[in-house]
Amino acid sequence: MTAIKFVIIGYGGMGSYHKKELMPNELVQVVGVYDISQTAQDSAREVGLKVYDSLEHVLADETVEAVLIATPNDAHKAIAIAALHAGKHVICEKPVAMNVAELDDILAVAKETGKTFMVHQNRRWDPDFLVIRDLYQTGQIGDLFQIESRVHGANGIPGDWREQAKHGGGMLLDWGVHLIDQLLWLIDSPIKQMSVDFSYILGNEVDDGFILYLTFENGIRALIEVGTTNYSQLPRWYVKGLNGAAKIEDWDLSGELVVATNKADVLAPKPIKAGVGLTKTMAPPSEEATVKHAINPIPADFLPFYQNVFDVMRHGAQPIVKNEQVRKVLQLIDDVFALVEEAK
Ligand code: NAD
The missing domain is CATH 3.30.360.10 (Dihydrodipicolinate Reductase; domain 2)
Structure with missing residues (x-):
């Protein structure tokens, strides 16, 4: 089993979290980082990571198999398309792109190049x-x-x-x-x-x-x-x-899980004093009518994210986060923005 060699593009909050918390050593090897900020470059060096001086150098490095994109959202599309064209697999942070039109451009290149493009919908x-x-x-x-x-x-x-x-x-x-x-x-x-x-x-x-x-x-x-x-x-x-x-x-x-017992139908709620009034409608269920659980x-x-990423990239397994699902989510977001504009 050879680990997938990744470069992290955007080594801020989430890029460094992937390195520290999410990328298991035996499946994924982080070989370097590219970030436009000096601070991010310094913190990558501090943990012994190679820092590339340009995206072009990352993409020209034949030892690099995949990139993780964890930049601000507007930079995802251009980096993803350049990486796919360079023959790299791509994992992209959410939201995958600014809108569906951008995502469609990325997916067209993923299809053309046959490389994996997968989004980190970790929640x-x-x-x-x-x-x-x-x-x-x-x-x-x-x-x-x-x-x-x-x-x-x-x-x-x-x-x-x-x-x-x-x-x-x-x-x-x-x-x-x-x-x-x-x-x-x-x-x-x-x-x-x-x-x-x-x-x-x-x-x-x-x-x-x-x-x-x-x-x-x-x-x-x-x-x-x-x-x-x-x-x-x-x-x-x-x-x-x-x-x-x-x-x-x-x-x-x-929190609590409240499950109705089979007595719920027969036990009438008792009226309670509520504020300065009386209510049966808003009374809690009688004690026998429900059971509370923690x-x-x-x-x-289903598998952890990077286990699935490994299986997809190495063995052609099905991704848990599918691009058509990601597209549906982004389409709904586009529709919500359109609704907000309409209401202005
Ligand atoms: P951040 O500001 O902490 O880090 C972004 C980094 O990208 C910075 O270091 C910045 O210098 C660098 N950068 C900006 N433009 C770049 C470019 N063109 N090329 C290379 N580097 C560039 O932001 P963050 O909180 O880490 O968010 C990054 C991405 O991760 C966003 O898309 C965000 O939505 C996503 N995110 C996801 C989760 C999650 O739970 N899945 C949580 C937080 C953030």
Whole structure:
């Protein structure tokens, strides 16, 4: 088994995270780095990595088999196309490109050259998402009919390229792409209806958050929300099924799974005092009508990302993250931007 020789293009936050945390030594060997910033070059040298002085030199190096692109979003397309033309396989960070037209240009070159082009949609491996996927697939709380997927931060948009439209900044492209990818990978049904609300609370030129409502043809309603001005957070997930509900507070899987017992139909809820009034409608279920469980981790029933990358590049295996799925996500993002423009 020979490791795939990679060069990392863009050795900032995510490029260095791939090197330190994600790229297992026996499958992937990072032979060098190319980055336009002196600081990034210095930190690559500090960990003993070769630093290339141009993209052309990376691509001309015949020992390099693949590149990982972890630059700001607007630089992905040109680097991917140049690398594919040079006969390199390409792993690209999300969002794969600024829009579908750019992605189509990349995919045309991938097809022409026969090289692998694959996107790092890593949040398919998130433990919280794996729980939701398991609930969806096993029907433990019955058929899901409402899914709310949220991420809330309190620190605004990071003060880097993410604040600038020309670099593909904004939260729809940054976090929206993850949450949309999770949902579209989970729910195999066309979208019937959607609406969106962008926020610009901190006055940036790009969205600092948004709420997206999707209705799928199979009847599932989903809400995707990204916020960067939330000093108090709503749960990461809230999902309702015909036979229960799940609330996952955070990435640590704190939360609860509430499953209706078969007594639920016969036990009438008791009226409760609510504020200065009385309610039966808003009373909690009687104790015998539900069972509460902790949220337990679910192991992924598919390979880790770089194991799959290795199998795809070395043995022609099927990629877990497929380009047609990535394209569907980006098409939805294009449609959301169009809807926002229309509403102006
Ligand atoms: P960053 O600003 O920390 O790093 C980007 C690096 O790219 C910088 O060092 C910069 O100097 C370099 N760079 C810019 N233009 C370049 C070019 N033309 N050629 C070579 N180097 C160039 O940004 P980041 O947070 O690491 O984000 C990089 C990419 O990774 C983005 O596409 C982002 O969306 C993605 N990302 C993905 C995840 C994830 O969970 N999958 C998390 C964070 C970032």
